Amino acid sequence: VMPYESTRFCDLSEEDLNEYETAFSEILQNAIHRFKPDIIHSHHLWIVSSLARQLFPNIPMVTTCHGSDLRQFQNCPHLQEKVLLGCRKIDVIMALSEAQKKDIIRHYNLASEKIMVTGAGYNDRLFYLTSKPNPDPVQLVYAGKLSNAKGVPWFLRALQSIRAPAWQLHLLGSGSGTEKEQCLVLAKEMGKKVIVYGALPQNSLAEIMRHSHILILPSFYEGLPLVILEGLASGCRIVATDLPGTREILGGSDADFITLVRTPRLRFIDQPYREDEYSFEQNLKKAIWQQIKAASRCAKIELSPVQEKLDSYTWAGIFKKVKEAYERCLT
Template sequence: MKSVLLIVVNDPAFFMSHRLPVATAAQDEGYEVHIATQSGASVADIRGRGFYHHELPLSRSGKNPFRELKSVISLWRLCWRIRPSVLHLVTIKPVLYGGIAARLAPVKGVLAAISGLGFVFMANGTKAAALRRVISILYRLALGKKNLRVVFQNPDDKKALEVIGAVTEEKSVIIRGSGVNLNDYQAYPEPVGVPVVTLAARLLRDKGVIEFVEAARYLKLQGLIANFQLVGDPDPGNPTSIDADQLEAWTREGVVQCLGYQSDMASVFRHSHIVVLPSYREGLPKVLVEAAACGRAVVTTDVPGCRDAVEPGVSGLLVPVRNVPSWRMPSDDWSMSLNCEWRWAEQAGLWQSVPSRSKVSSLSILRFIALWRATFNASQNTSDGCHGIRGHSCCTASAAGTWRSGDRRGA
């Protein structure tokens, strides 16, 4: 009988962009893979790839307590129906609600992926502080199951949840992002012509979109010749989303080009010279790993997640967060930086070193599979499937992409 893996993600499009390779690898390893998301256009793609799909009433922006309770109950019922060997929870609400549901259902093991802590842990003020207290309680409940592991993308997020008592060192492991497929993201020389500076992300204030536009405006006024472009859509469900009227105003002004959502990001990076992400906080931004794999230098902020994706002075530059003046180097310096970026990258060994470094990141897929095995095996060694995992040795893949001896148990 196959082991059952249930992956719960808010958005089916996010699953396709961030978790598809992991699910496919699990399927190849012999798991029966179920995907639970809200409805969306990408559901057909999920089913078309041979996965079982379950629609859940999940909403990233929902605040109605009765509807949120309905989401928890729906997850609880689903867990009772398919009785997963491993429940893999991705993004904030699935981690919180799925973790609580798993404590009340026959789930043998839980693997929760913390890909960032969200705007609640960045916002200031009395309301934000009160909300953080509530979220902290939910994290302690959700991550309290004994046979549970929590995957963090950076050490700062791990420390934040340790401080509030939600996780312990024994339950935690750091995997630096979801990895990239190097067949899809390859290094190319920079295009000839006017330099292109790209910010690719959901169009949120928390992603530093305002700072990016202000810096572009200033540099253009200083005479810098470059094209600044935004790639991505607003997220109306997020309180920090940029609205459509603002995007239209920037387009009319000519300060930036707004390209909207692009499905072929490798092509976007091929036609760019520098990739920028002035975010306030991240898990580990996949866009920066993709940009690095394409041989593009990045400029990003010195905050959790972003700084973990950059080797300063080698693969990119770090700047202070929410600090537009720090971007306002003299236009002559910017011009020199832009026009010489690929030559600098070659001299620094970036073209040669980035793909090999990204290959290590792509081993995160193997590490996820190892964690699922460890979680499942720990539950098999107990009578009720609720004991903790006792070590980390089963979770490490070698640099050659093979398992350590003894890691093929229970597959």
């Protein structure tokens, strides 16, 4: 569910899908006629990328996988054949992580050599370390969709029972429907301790992160969580679920300003078993409380243990890998 009026792919009728493909076919053909590209670079291993490959089989094509496409692939088995028809013929696929590469190979039955792990980059001109405010209260930040898949209700319930040291949460992001409303109700119960912003532009997000002490990402599913890189670069301590993409970013770091929480067992790709919810909430509470205590004693962290990793994920570092994907596609 998107934070604007939308229809889920799983709810589209055959007629809806035909209209969707017809509309994009016309737009794609106009774009190719106008720009005459040497390479097509699409995003998401999903319907439009498959369509583009079928419409323009003679133009080299690169596609970036983001993770949400893999979720759709698993959630919409009736669309898999339509997706695979073109996506299996894409020349080079860029994955966000090694874990995601394995998922692409498994679900799309693609050769390993077709897939490059390029990762994703953050803007180091926006996200950088400055002096931190007095940690009384300790400033927490969450940035992402207000939804169950992001673990937000469990995170907010975990926060409710942390009384000390003093903290304040900056809740950034949008959502829709009952899940968003549930998150806002939980936030409202904590009064002035939670500031709700809605969706913000990158420069505003960066400013809040530079003045925060801890970034929290309780998601049940992520490709490569870019927000963790942005938070680290801004000098935030990290509390996050131990998803494969997160572990890959942090590279086995044993820095005391990073705490990974065990992800609960999932019934579906992003829905926990009910009997595991309480223990997940308690583990999250413990991790957050420990980092709040640490931040209250020392507001600033030393980034040297993760600096090399951060450098490799800047926009400049990532574009080197993207350029390599383009060159491979053309040879």
